[in-house]
Amino acid sequence: MAAERVRLWDLPVRIVHWSLVLLMPALWWTAEHGQLSVHERLAYLAMALLMFRLFWGFAGGSTARFSSFIKGPRAIVGYFRDMFARRAEPVIGHNPLGGWSVLALLLLLVLVIGTGLFADDTDGVNPGPLNYLITGDLSEMMGRWHHALFNILLGFIVLHLLAILFYAVIKRENLVGPMLTGRRQMAGPVTLPTFAPWWRAILGAAIAVGLIWWVSLGAHLPHR
Numbered sequence: 504m505a506a507e508r509v510r511l512w513d514l515p516v517r518i519v520h521w522s523l524v525l526l527m528p529a530l531w532w533t534a535e536h537g538q539l540s541v542h543e544r545l546a547y548l549a550m551a552l553l554m555f556r557l558f559w560g561f562a563g564g565s566t567a568r569f570s571s572f573i574k575g576p577r578a579i580v581g582y583f584r585d586m587f588a589r590r591a592e593p594v595i596g597h598n599p600l601g602g603w604s605v606l607a608l609l610l611l612l613v614l615v616i617g618t619g620l621f622a623d624d625t626d627g628v629n630p631g632p633l634n635y636l637i638t639g640d641l642s643e644m645m646g647r648w649h650h651a652l653f654n655i656l657l658g659f660i661v662l663h664l665l666a667i668l669f670y671a672v673i674k675r676e677n678l679v680g681p682m683l684t685g686r687r688q689m690a691g692p693v694t695l696p697t698f699a700p701w702w703r704a705i706l707g708a709a710i711a712v713g714l715i716w717w718v719s720l721g722a723h724l725p726h727r
Contacts (some may be wrong), residue, residue, distance in 0.1 A: 521684055522548075562703045
């Protein structure tokens, strides 16, 4: 059966994905070289992207929704069993392993950004924007957790890259191209995904920007 070029990923998913790809090394570099004011601004952007992606996981199109790619143990075992099959069933969106990988990365981002909001740096010059809400000892602990969780996140990113390499070399599947173009050649009959209207994306972006504004505003208000 002739291959069909199927639209898989909408523009909001791709913008969030590639923006985070660029932000991760920038966040690491600014933290390692003491550029904490720049690090904070980049973290605000990462937080906005994360908040939008979480919103889009419930309000976006079928391939963006968590319910479409977070599968149970049976689906994961079945995918492992057929992983090296020559004629694997076409998957619209994330496969069961990829879905859990995406969820793990998002949850780690939540923890990294969440601890960063309350963390205190070593000299207290650039504390997190919500640092004033907790005690000094707890803030220092948040700073240690922030650093440790970011290293764990980097490890998961490396695993993610190795998985992409595995699919490219072993399974002969290009996962990068579709995330760039939004489309993929697929053989066999497939159920075409559905996509959300643009007003939902605008609403999600407004919510994310509003949240960042609220957090940054609290950081610049006088506190006792």
